[in-house]
Amino acid sequence: MGSASRVAIVGVGEVGGAVAYNLTLNSMASELLLVDLDLSVRNAQIEDLCDVTYSTNSSTRVRPATYREAAQCDLVVITAASKHMLGQTTVDYTSRNTSMIREVMEAMKPFRADTVLLIVANPVDLLTSLAKEMSGLPPSQVIGTGTALDTYRLRGMAASRALVSPYTVDAFVVGHHGEHQVVVWSAATIGTIPIEDVKMLNAIDRSRIELICKHRSSQISLGKGSAPFGIASVAANLCCSVMLDKHEMYPVSHFQEEYGCCLSLPAVIGRKGILNTVPLSMNEGENAAVKSSGDLLKASVKSIQRDWW
Structure with a gap:
């Protein structure tokens, strides 16, 4: 440094x-x-x-x-x-x-x-x-930090079921972190293979994986009072990407002109912050879900701004 x-x-x-x-x-x-x-x-x-x-x-x-x-x-x-x-x-x-x-x-x-x-x-x-x-x-x-931790969870769970390293899984959770976040299954791959074509994953319960991604922090907190390590490691990774100008890609919350608020989409991160948003192929249902989550968030932002200003 x-x-x-x-x-x-x-x-x-x-x-x-x-x-x-x-x-x-x-x-x-x-x-x-x-x-x-x-x-x-x-x-x-x-x-x-x-x-x-x-x-x-x-x-x-x-x-x-x-x-x-x-x-x-x-x-x-x-x-x-x-x-x-x-x-x-x-x-x-x-x-x-x-x-x-x-x-x-x-x-x-x-x-x-x-x-x-x-x-x-x-x-x-x-x-x-x-x-x-x-x-x-x-x-x-x-x-x-947005859906970066949720994305790591998704990749980890898919990898454990396919018996591969999480680093071979390319999949994203995007949108409004929490109840309205969206798993982009349609673009998910293991290596170069679409996740839908991986035989070991044909029978996975996608709804269950999505729920775990959303609620794992709450479950950890119920057991030990808080869940600091996972999110702190993600935050530290992001700090590293900024401070070392690493140009790494993460699904982080950043301003989306289309929605008028900040929500998570893949972005390249360096010393100047967000260098660019990376286009992510989504099917019609996923696009609609992201738009819906963006609309809900924008309404919340506007409501608070009315109260403040």
């Missing part, structure tokens, strides 16, 4: 801490700046991560920062959010986290002109859409 490379993480609870650990372990930046309203948590994370640098010879310096300092970094990762508590309504959860992203954006502005924002907090597409509106940054510099 260059001598001036800096990454900030806003919100260093379980997910933010896991992202910070991964970035520190891999010396992904010269400086890692941590921001959190809970100063005791922030300071404890810094001390813990400093121990990582001592034991691994990491070249990353971990330190506390203000919101304004964070906004001047190369990359800002936003994981700050409230947990979705058992019995909490979706409306209440969404309201709390949209208010939180607004407060964070207001506290950070103005951003450095070439800063890239990575939104990890949920509901990720909605928060990414709002961050894009509030940050003042070009749309290409605002990214959400």
Whole structure:
């Protein structure tokens, strides 16, 4: 990394801490700046991560920062959010986290002109859409983790049933992360073979796989209280792609002119954020499902904007 490379993480609870650990372990930046309203948590994370640098010879310096300092970094990762508590309504959860992203954006502005924002907090597409509106940054510099983790899950489950490596599976989950996300089965392949032609997968229950992709994080959280490792590893991969200008392709949430909001489609990611959206062949039903998910999300964004402005 260059001598001036800096990454900030806003919100260093379980997910933010896991992202910070991964970035520190891999010396992904010269400086890692941590921001959190809970100063005791922030300071404890810094001390813990400093121990990582001592034991691994990491070249990353971990330190506390203000919101304004964070906004001047190369990359800002936003994981700050409230947990979705058992019995909490979706409306209440969404309201709390949209208010939180607004407060964070207001506290950070103005951003450095070439800063890239990575939104990890949920509901990720909605928060990414709002961050894009509030940050003042070009749309290409605002990214959400979107359906990237769901895509890895899909590939892993298909691979385990076909007895192959997940790296040989090319399949995507796209659209609005959550209940309305779409698995693009029609374009899925193992190697160069359409997934529909792989005999071992002829009898798989696609509906069950889709449900697992949607709900695995909730199931993990029921068992241990949270699910930070999977999403943190995805976020760290995206950070790496940005900071090292790797031009890798991920299904991430980014602005779609057609829908007027941010949702997930495959995109090439580098130092300037989204370099381009990659066209993905979908059948009529899949296209309709993505459009429907985009329309629902756009309506949610407009509703919040009416309340705010």
